[in-house]
Structure formats: structure tokens, C-alpha cells
Amino acid sequence: MKIGDALKHYRVKPGDKVALSAINAADASLYEGGKSASLELFDELRDELQELQKVLYAQNKHRVLIVLQAMDSGGKDGCVKHVFSRVDPQGVNVKAFKKPSEEELAHDFLWRVHQHVPGNGQIVIFNRSHYEDILAVRVKKLFGDEVWKRRYRHVIEFERMLAEEGTTIIKLFLHISKDEQKRRLESRLANPAKYWKFNPDDLSDRARWDDFQKGYEDLIEKTSTDQAPWFIIPGDRKWYRNLVVARIMVDVLRGLKMEFPTVNWDPRSVVIE
């Protein structure tokens, strides 16, 4: 297989069983050449992504939602920065969902995310998402178990509605190993310009690593649908993660078969005085 198979290879099909511990987070099997050889291809993919976004924006028809989830230090920020930094900032919005505010908690859990879904011609990236309202609620026991269990249905139906109304949805789980997380957290502690990224509270999430992994496995199995599939992206090697995500993005956008809009007037007849 080649990198061109990423879309198919890393996609979780409805009914698939997910065992994260059996998935090698350091996998780089779809690209033989290694990091330095990959940079030229990555560059080409970013250029193509830039071109595809131009048509998306011009056509003002399709809406694209990318949901990013990962353990702490899993690479959500870095992935956005590297894969999308060449795209016109006007056409891509990143919405990071943090701990909900009092007002947000005073509404249903989809209220705050619904406000930020993409409109026509837009790409929106959710850095964390409504899936935290299942995962964190489950692992940290914030509400009774019936709450996160019924939310599977809520997110599936919500995403189905978005998809049927014209939104293309891609959900990416950046999968890192526990050892890799340790290395990344330690590197934050070794660099004063990265201290701000480190939150001592993150360690309590790390202490519940297995619970989170189990939560993710269940969540991905239950909510990977045809209209809003999950992809499990090997995340230990940043270059490979970026390459795979760029490849998937390009293939998904190509699949929309977009074109510049035609106009209902004759350009040759216009006179500019």
C-alpha cells in the first residue's frame, strides 16, 4: 500500500472493532522514504490543499468540518499549524473548545458547538469538540453513566443532520503512545517557551490513560458512521501524521468534484467605465 491509500486504510468503518493498544502509534507503513524524503510530497499536498480551498470558497456550496481529538500533547495544535498554515486564513476557521463556561453548561451540550459549524464555502476545524462531552464525562464521572451513553445517539443524529444539510465531516483521532506522551510532556518542561503548554493537571488525565483509551475505543466504534467517519491517525511521528492528514484532506476535497462557479451573465458584455 501507498500513502494514497490513507483515506481507506485509516478509516474506521461502521461495525469495526477498535483496539488502540493493537494499533502501532509509530506506524509509518504507507510511506517508505522516511521523513526527509517525505517533505517534497508534503509540500505538494499543501499546495494542492491551498488550490482546493480556493475553489471551495469560490463555489460557496460545500461545508467542511474537521473534528480533531487526541490525548494531551497528541498533536492537535501542531497538525493544524502544519497542514493548514498555507491555506487562505479567510477560508478556514479553527475553533478550540475548552472547559465549558457556566453559560455553556446551562445549555444542552451541542449548543456551543452548533454555533461554530461551517457555512457554505468554509472549512472549520474543531480542536476538541462535542466528543469531550462524552469522553470526559465518562472517564471523570462528571454525570451519571446514562448521560454519556445517550449522547452517542445525540452526536450521531446531529452529525447526520449536518451531513444531510450539506456538510462533509471528517473526524480524526491522533493516536499517540503513552511513552511518546511522556517524551512530549518532558520536552515542554525543558523549554521555558513551552511551559505555558504544560498544565500540571494534565498528569491526572495521564494517570487515567487506560480509562481514556477505553473511552476512545468505545466512542470511535459507536460513532464512526458513513456520513461522519473516524480516522485513527498514527501520531508518534509528527511528519507521518501531517502527511497522512494532508493526504486525507486532499482526497476528501477532491472527492467533492468542485469547480469554479459559472455566472449567469456574459463577461464579454460588461463595460467598465
Next chain:
Amino acid sequence: MKIGDALKHYRVKPGDKVALSAINAADASLYEGGKSASLELFDELRDELQELQKVLYAQNKHRVLIVLQAMDSGGKDGCVKHVFSRVDPQGVNVKAFKKPSEEELAHDFLWRVHQHVPGNGQIVIFNRSHYEDILAVRVKKLFGDEVWKRRYRHVIEFERMLAEEGTTIIKLFLHISKDEQKRRLESRLANPAKYWKFNPDDLSDRARWDDFQKGYEDLIEKTSTDQAPWFIIPGDRKWYRNLVVARIMVDVLRGLKMEFPTVNWDPRSVVIE
């Protein structure tokens, strides 16, 4: 004078009189070398902007609002794309304000813009803004004259509040000549991939060129304040416009004297298991 004087040179001070017809839209006087020589400097400025945004985001303290206004084809989209495309998309949001919806019209004119002002650590770019609710209302006589006249006060007080609450505001008017607009509109008609950018209705705005220029002169004079200054950027030469805007952005962000946040725990004492 040099390009380093742009911040001062193109700023409209409170009390300044503005006569757009007396300002050369093809001005490139702060940079001697011409376009090709300027690209290296432009590259450096974009790199510095990228670095400054990282600190802005990490420090999570300052908020930066850029208001972009111009005549049709004045370069708002191109300016955003070129100056900001290297910045982490997570830290910069572009909000384009189009013709208001029914719901928006059913609220005060600041309601829809207020929802999109930057939060801590964010840069937000308004592509058109609340200034359309003065300018278009005036030129197209959408409401009585008393409406746009009293809105000067409303926008001044709104921006003062934002500034006093911690937002840095920069307002950029991209100034192009009528001849240059003609060239740009014609180039859209000559390229099928640009047809979508052309709206035959734009010609009716062009027919009122002088009214719009007069509206802008008055608006800039009346609303350029210490806390939210206007800059009149020569826009006929795209490379120079981009260079000046990048230079101004860098100088404004430098002026915030930002630094990576310190932490209230000891990085050496943390053990990651």
C-alpha cells in the same frame, strides 16, 4: 523616511483632515528597491509576525482587532491572504461581514460584530465591518441621514470600550485609484476562475465613486482615535500594500512587549510517570 516609519506615516491622527484625491494610491515612497527587492524583507516580516503571534497566543492576554475597509477590488482578500497566511490558523480568525441578514437587521448594528471581537490571545480580522453601516447607509441612503451621523458616536464609544477592556485596534483603509479598480475589475472579467469575484452590481457602487470617497474621508476623519486609529494604505501596488501592512502589524505587536507566560509551579519538580 523608510518602511520602518510606516506606522507613523500612514496613521491618521485625531484632527487630521483627509483628502483621498490628494493621496497617491500608487505611492511606494517608503521603500526604494521596488517589488522584487522587497520580497526578502516581506518574508522576514511574515516570519516575525508568525513568531509574535505565537507569544500572543501563549500569553493569552492581549486581543488584537484589525478592521479592513476598501472599495470593491481594493485588496482586502489579497492582503489577508498574503500578510497572514504564514500565521498559525488557530490564532487568527477572519470574519467577513456581508449584506446583513434579516435577523441581523432586526438588531442594533453593532450586535453582529460584537459577537466576533477577539478574545484573549486572538487576532481577528474584520473583512468589512460596522463601518459599512455608516458608509453604505450614507451613500445608498438606506436610512435617514440622522442614522449614519449618530453612528459615528456609537462606533467611537464601542471601540473605546473594547480598547479599555484590553483590545488593540487597528483600522486599515486600502486606498486604490479609480483607474486601478477598472484594471482589476477587467482582469476578473478576463479570467473564468475569477468570474465569481465579479458582481455586476459592483458597477453601481463604482458609479458612485466620488460619493464613496467623500464618505470615507468623513468617516476616517471622524473616527480615527488614539485608541482605534485609521491607517490609509496606498493600495495600487499590491506588493507595497502587503509590505506596509506587514510592517505595521509587526510594529503594533512588538509594541505590546509580550512575553511567554511564567508559571507558578517549578518545572524541575515535575515527575512524569
